[in-house]
Amino acid sequence: MHLIKMNDKAIARAQSKACGLCCTKLESFGVTIGKTEILRDINLHIHCGELTALIGPNGAGKTTLLKAIMGEVPYTGTLRFLDIKNCQTRKPLVGYVPQKLEFDSGSPTSVLDLFSAGLTARPVFLGHTTRQREHTAKILSVVQAEHLLDRRLGDLSGGELQRVLLALALEPCPDLLLMDEPVSGVDAHGRELFYNMVSSLRQDYDLSIILVSHDLVMVARHADRVLFIDHTLLCSGTPQEVFSSENIRRTYGYVFQGGINDQDSFLTEHKIKGVGA
Amino acid sequence: MESWYFLIDKLLPFAWTHHIFMKNALLAVLLVGPMFGIMGTMVVNNKMAFFSDTIGHSALTGIAIGILFGFQDPLWIMVFFSIFLAIAISLLKHYTTASTDTVIGAVSATMVALGIVILSRGGGFAKFSRFLIGDLLSITPKEIYLLLFALTIIIILWTVMFNKFLLLSVNTTLARSRGIPVRLVETLFCIVIAVIVTISIQWVGILVINSFLILPAAAARNVSINMRNYHTISVTITIFSGIIGLLLSYYWSTATGATIALVAALFYLITLPLKPRFT
Numbered sequence: 001m002h003l004i005k006m007n008d009k010a011i012a013r014a015q016s017k018a019c020g021l022c023c024t025k026l027e028s029f030g031v032t033i034g035k036t037e038i039l040r041d042i043n044l045h046i047h048c049g050e051l052t053a054l055i056g057p058n059g060a061g062k063t064t065l066l067k068a069i070m071g072e073v074p075y076t077g078t079l080r081f082l083d084i085k086n087c088q089t090r091k092p093l094v095g096y097v098p099q100k101l102e103f104d105s106g107s108p109t110s111v112l113d114l115f116s117a118g119l120t121a122r123p124v125f126l127g128h129t130t131r132q133r134e135h136t137a138k139i140l141s142v143v144q145a146e147h148l149l150d151r152r153l154g155d156l157s158g159g160e161l162q163r164v165l166l167a168l169a170l171e172p173c174p175d176l177l178l179m180d181e182p183v184s185g186v187d188a189h190g191r192e193l194f195y196n197m198v199s200s201l202r203q204d205y206d207l208s209i210i211l212v213s214h215d216l217v218m219v220a221r222h223a224d225r226v227l228f229i230d231h232t233l234l235c236s237g238t239p240q241e242v243f244s245s246e247n248i249r250r251t252y253g254y255v256f257q258g259g260i261n262d263q264d265s266f267l268t269e270h271k272i273k274g275v276g277a
Numbered sequence: 278m279e280s281w282y283f284l285i286d287k288l289l290p291f292a293w294t295h296h297i298f299m300k301n302a303l304l305a306v307l308l309v310g311p312m313f314g315i316m317g318t319m320v321v322n323n324k325m326a327f328f329s330d331t332i333g334h335s336a337l338t339g340i341a342i343g344i345l346f347g348f349q350d351p352l353w354i355m356v357f358f359s360i361f362l363a364i365a366i367s368l369l370k371h372y373t374t375a376s377t378d379t380v381i382g383a384v385s386a387t388m389v390a391l392g393i394v395i396l397s398r399g400g401g402f403a404k405f406s407r408f409l410i411g412d413l414l415s416i417t418p419k420e421i422y423l424l425l426f427a428l429t430i431i432i433i434l435w436t437v438m439f440n441k442f443l444l445l446s447v448n449t450t451l452a453r454s455r456g457i458p459v460r461l462v463e464t465l466f467c468i469v470i471a472v473i474v475t476i477s478i479q480w481v482g483i484l485v486i487n488s489f490l491i492l493p494a495a496a497a498r499n500v501s502i503n504m505r506n507y508h509t510i511s512v513t514i515t516i517f518s519g520i521i522g523l524l525l526s527y528y529w530s531t532a533t534g535a536t537i538a539l540v541a542a543l544f545y546l547i548t549l550p551l552k553p554r555f556t
Contacts, residue, residue: 117443
């Protein structure tokens with residue numbers, strides 16, 4: 001797993017396989033559930049090969065935005081995916097990594113069972129073919145998790161489970177990968193491992209990533225673009241632009257109460273070292 | 278059926294197999310067992326034990342409606358009623374904010390009460406008590422064909438749909454992100470469970486039918502680490518407890534359904550202390 005430093009991003013982008021031309025477009029996108037307007041008038045352009053971080057206060061509608069993109073929540077406005085290679089617009093193929101998979105940890109479902117159920121038509125209770133096994137091991141190796149093949153889902157650690165879910169979301173390769181605070185409950189080492197993986201994935205695969213995160217340090221280190229959302233899109237740009245925006249700091253500084261130290265240390269760090277996009 | 282009788286006479290030349298009703302019952306057990314073994318695993322995985330219990334109990338109202346309309350054999354009315362109920366429960370689950378437990382509990386209590394009120398008019402409830410306990414030994418060849426048909430449907434359906442059921446049982450959002458029409462699949466599953474439970478109810482009995490569905494799967498779950506051995510063990514347990522229970526009920530002169538359920542419960546008790554070794 002190669003680490004990509006901020007300074008090398010541009011070079012890495014140029015060398016990456018991602019064409020950077022496919023894009024997902026949201027136009028006057030809004031979500032209203034019952035009588036509550038949760039999101040309104042969001043216009044977005046997300047390019048492939050880009051990691052977009054979604055930040056904002058609790059209850060700002062970040063998760064709702066992801067769910068609307070997945071089609072789980074009805075929305076107004078348009079959502080289109082522009083496929084440059086095939087010169088067509090269509091609904092994007094979406095991969096999803098949930099914040100914390102709520103599942104029955106006592107269920108005898110192995111990692112291989114989960115993958116076969118998601119990827120093949122052969123009923124899982126009959127077992128797996130050798131080909132299926134090898135294929136799944138190959139997919140898992142992308143997230144360094146091939147050793148987890150026969151483990152029960154309930155026996156995985158938080159970080160392991162998130163890596164397995166990431167691998168599953170990448171197969172078949174989606175146009176858009178949505179992640180909702182994917183590592184919020186994972187220890188520092190697991191988080192670092194996860195973000196490094198995600199960071200390099202966007203270069204190796206032709207996909208756009210939208211990541212909801214409260215971890216501003218990680219966002220600053222890995223995201224290409226940051227969207228600040230509170231019921232509508234308030235600010236977007238490079239991490240540096242968004243975090244240093246006086247407007248955001250003054251008006252929504254309180255939002256980061258939990259992470260305010262992180263944010264400050266980030267700002268200091270980037271002033272001293274001059275890192276940033 | 279003749280070839281089945283012949284086969285049993287050749288293979289199992291025991292006293293109990295002399296009776297035609299025992300040969301019929303044995304075949305029925307061999308058909309119902311795998312069916313419930315296969316379905317039970319997903320019922321337990323989906324935490325739907327209470328749902329299937331409600332469908333079983335609501336059969337009382339199904340019978341009552343059938344009797345009200347003057348049908349001699351209320352089976353088809355019962356089946357339609359259970360489908361209606363399965364759809365109603367899955368809609369209620371979706372549209373009310375009350376917890377699933379409460380919704381299902383309310384439906385269950387209402388249906389049992391309604392059924393008993395209608396059936397006990399004029400003090401004639403006693404003749405329906407066979408539905409409560411079930412009577413496997415009275416099963417006829419025609420009814421065995423019905424079970425065979427049901428088993429075939431389940432096998433076909435499970436071959437086509439199982440992977441979707443499994444993803445759904447892990448997490449609905451995950452299933453939806455993989456393009457599964459969640460509501461549709463969920464409702465289909467509820468309907469299938471409802472129909473099979475209802476068809477089997479007069480042989481197994483309203484009071485113990487849920488243990489048929491839940492106990493073998495729950496026992497298998499204690500000792501399995503993946504889907505294949507979960508299903509193999511569950512089906513094996515249903516078949517063994519079916520045969521052992523049938524024999525015991527013959528020698529003890531007890532109700533067959535309940536005896537089978539007890540044997541299944543024994544399997545559950547045996548596997549329970551083994552559980553820590555498999556996690």
